Amino acid sequence: MRKRATAKEVAEAAGVSKWTVIRAFTPGASITDASRQKVLQAAETLNYSPNLLARSLATNTTHQVAVFVDDFANPHKLPVLELLSERLQAEGLLTVLININRHFDHVHALINAGQRQFDAVILFGTAFREETLGDRGLEPGFPPMFVLARGSQIPGVPAIACDAERALGEIVDYLFDKGYRRPGFMTGARTLSTALGRRHHYANFWRRKGIEGVVELAAGRYSAEAGAEAARAYLNSSSPASRIDVLMCENDILALGAMDVVRSEFGLRVPEDLAVVGFDNIEPGGFPAYGLTSYEQPNEKMVDIMVAMITGKRTAKMMLLPGRLVPRSSA
Amino acid sequence: MRKRATAKEVAEAAGVSKWTVIRAFTPGASITDASRQKVLQAAETLNYSPNLLARSLATNTTHQVAVFVDDFANPHKLPVLELLSERLQAEGLLTVLININRHFDHVHALINAGQRQFDAVILFGTAFREETLGDRGLEPGFPPMFVLARGSQIPGVPAIACDAERALGEIVDYLFDKGYRRPGFMTGARTLSTALGRRHHYANFWRRKGIEGVVELAAGRYSAEAGAEAARAYLNSSSPASRIDVLMCENDILALGAMDVVRSEFGLRVPEDLAVVGFDNIEPGGFPAYGLTSYEQPNEKMVDIMVAMITGKRTAKMMLLPGRLVPRSSA
DNA sequence: ACTCCTCTTGCTACCGGTAGCAAGCTTCGC
């Protein structure tokens, strides 16, 4: 494999200096049409294009954005990743996907991100502990950080997320109007602030309706199996008479798992015997086999705003955006 | 925001030359313990870590792998992306996600990939036209290219994929044994070679069983709606007596859409009135509400082999791996 | 024809590392 052509080689071929070659590839640079043509022609035959790595080193901008993701189990991630990469690319930025799972610790990944000189770091719905971030975020030369699709209390790290309080308010209003009075809530990972947030708001809004004591079903993690297990455990340990009449799940993937158990294993009807509500509005939830009532996050808006902040077209600050209740047959 | 510390600054603080600083951070370099300690201490207080961008420029290796994806509608992509990024990171390689959708043309993305000096380029299940690639792939300095989870006839571009012929053979054997005799096949995008491949093998194996004329349902693209529409169109235009008794869909997402229409809109039973089979074994297919019989691609093996080829631990060459039939209630 | 001004071009210095040579210092054998 031959090496890539460099500006110097093109310069020799075109009979100019390498700086003139560079100028031919720099929009708005001071160069005559004649030289530009000469250079472009030589570049064409040598198949030259500027080396972006060298440019990055010299300009201190890589045009790369790191996206940290830790929960790939939620199908909601894929469409947002698509949107994010599309909008970033439209601004000339590339998406570097960084997998933060059990095998890779956050601190290591953050150090690496610093060494790579990313233009920005996006924490996409990740379960970072705030302490971990707080330290790193303030290091000199560390790229600006943002949190996407999750709340953040980290100072200096703006979060763009769906307004959970407003969302849960809409959901509880809807459920109350439909006549449900014995609410349950299924949580995934209990340590996440989002988790506590959604549960917290849910309980609060029911309290305002005069209903205390939301039953909690703890799935422990976010997966259909976990949701199924939690639902199974609850239904096995409760008497039909005392049961909740509506189960709100922290996200759709839990809700689908729960719904399967409710219908297939216990023969209950949804929503007549037990209504189910999810969050995120993932695609399978909308399939006729489920008809899951859910809440759609404003993905496009969140991504657009995030990209605008990264490119500096908007001042970076925390933003909570309204989503949209998607009523279907399950509640 | 202060700048990052450089080796030169650390060198001054530690009273050595910058090359000694570099050596302290280079495993196996020739340096005394005393100097190394001195340097590491100075580095600690200045919060220094080597600049990987500069290293990349000098060594001509970026430790970044570009992954081209065009079809984000298939949920199958997410778990594979997770695996891929995990395994690449375990080898010290980062994943750069490149979105090739309607808005971005392939050629442009490929040029960009060349300019960025990626260590490798993976075409992940993408619908590249072979001509487009053929040209680019041979350019000097272009990173080695691989095709993941899709066949490829491009010379010099090895593909790691599931053995479609073997898979379809297993599927047809299974369906024949179960007594099905009137097969149908639903295609997504007709231009893709994979599509033609699966359909081709399916028809071939039925022919060997003495059954000619597989009915084709063309969905045109890969989405649940497209699958639903194609199924609807077929069921509306065919008489119950002459209908196929088993519908194999090119992937699960089509199959789920078809299954919904078959059951909810036409009141048919699956598999009694019409059996349905998919491909990819995506998560929702396994939910009790569907119980979709499918074929699982050997994702882990494919990814492991791909990463081994990229790191040079394996010689790069085309490989077709056997997958696994996942029989469920739908067929 | 001459001056002045502007546009173009080449240049030095630099981004922050790597590669590999050569000098200086140890260490060892005899």
Added chain:
DNA sequence: GCGAAGCTTGCTACCGGTAGCAAGAGGAGT
């Protein structure tokens, strides 16, 4: 006690660009 071998250390040159200065070229005005 001395020379040879080996380890450390500093050095030059380089990766392929960018930034901005200064000299040269070209054109307008008088």
